[in-house]
Amino acid sequence: MQKFKEAAQEPKKAVIYCRVSGKKQTKDGSGLSSQEYRCRQYADAKGYSVEEVFPDDVSGGGDFMKRKGMVALLRYLDDHPNEQFVVIFDDLKRYARDVEFHLKLRRLMHERGAIRECLNFNFEDTPEGKLNETVTAAAGAYERESMARQNRQKSIARLEQGFWVFRAPVGYKYVKSRQGGKELVPDEPLASVVRNALEGFASGLFASQTEVQRYLENDPYFPKDMPGGRLRPQTVPRLLRKPIYAGYVYSEEWGISVREGNHEGLISKRTHQRIIDKLDRGVYAPARKDINDDFPLRGAVSCSCCNTLLTAGWSRGCRQPYAYYRCRNRSCDLYGKGIRREVMEADFQKLLAAIQPSRELTAMASAMFHHCWDQFEAQAKEMKVAIQKKMVGLEKEIERIVDRAVDASNPRVISAYENKIEMLEKEKLVMAEKLKNSGKARYSRGDLFELSMRFLTNPRKIWDSGRSDLQKIVLRLVFLGPFKYSKERGFLNYETTLPFKALGGLMCSEYPVMKNGAAGEI
Known part of the structure; x- marks a missing residue:
């Protein structure tokens, strides 16, 4: 011992x-x-x-x-x-x-x-x-x-002043602020990547979250969070919903409602609201490993017999593989019968070439464009007055609900009033942004006219570029929804969008036009 x-x-x-x-x-x-x-x-x-x-x-x-x-x-x-x-x-x-x-x-x-x-x-x-x-x-x-209490109090005060206090989101970085401390600024070129993803989803350039995910995974600047250059399934939904990209700051944990931030938003508040509305409607498509750029018409063409969207894939031949589009409906008479990719896509190129309008129609489109632009400028002035009235109405509505919340004693009623006030405050910020940008075009008349006419006069040239992102734009801007294809008769029952209907429809007899702008079966 x-x-x-x-x-x-x-x-x-x-x-x-x-x-x-x-x-x-x-x-x-x-x-x-x-x-x-x-x-x-x-x-x-x-x-x-x-x-x-x-x-x-x-x-x-x-x-x-x-x-x-x-x-x-x-x-x-x-x-x-x-x-x-x-x-x-x-x-x-x-x-x-x-x-x-x-x-x-x-x-x-x-x-x-x-x-x-x-x-x-x-x-x-x-x-x-x-x-x-x-x-x-x-x-x-x-x-x-x-x-910890002091840091939290300082962070809450900083948030209430409009400054983000958490880790910088993807696309932003911290720099010293003239007002003291640090503030967020766009971090290029990553900021442009995030902006393109958000605006692309809002505008329909990316039809689903899956397409946004593939775009971000293919971009060399966007950070990947899984081996092999992949993104986690929750990364894209979280990125799309973040209010900070619209210039907001917030903290649910600390009870800080969404409010105007001091940093520059990558997208407008209106674009952010369009994204939220689109997500709330349930626009979601799971990622598929078999989607690639080898079959640009996949998802846009349906079977002429059963109207099921055609699938596509490669078949192994004796000397080389061959690409085919096929019907995937087992109960269809055309199930498993392949349509060679080069045949269908050659027919599609003919269809696009037939859309090219004549010089007379091009001149008419030019006059229509400038007329619409003049109307836009006139409507912008009226819109500005309407927005001002809307903001006054929102302010009165907020004051009315605040008065009710002060008199309320039921916690559930108070919480409902607070949620309503937060929603109205957010709407007021959107209206303020609209008022600020009312009458201001993002691009000049000349730039928009050149881009629009370049697309309208020759969509096939854009398709022939071979870029999958541009080919998707052509499909969405030229045609309304999927269209049928028959191996013997070609494309059937396709309908063009309003700009091409206004230009007189298709100009080639191989694909005649119906009175309503849709092509009939041959």
């Missing part, structure tokens, strides 16, 4: 525990290495032999069993039950900053026969020493909780 006491008084083996509050301090600072260096100096001065070092990079608050380094240290002590160790750490705050877990950890160390030694605190196995240790641990817990 006396021999054990002497060994306890003069232990020879030691382990070091060091901790910083986060992974960022591990990467950017030298906290762990400096703590280890000081502890090793202490061990050398005491004549201890350092056996192991256990680092951690998590916050000091909470359960120490969630720290990998501390768990490994306790396991190490359990694996050496016949040896006694000194556990050295730089500061008592690195040990535990919660009174409950501090006392529990002290007990676990004692049960394993470990002796705790700290560079900035002297442990004493006396009632006074234990009291001093408990008071010091309580002071550390108070300091941690007080700092």
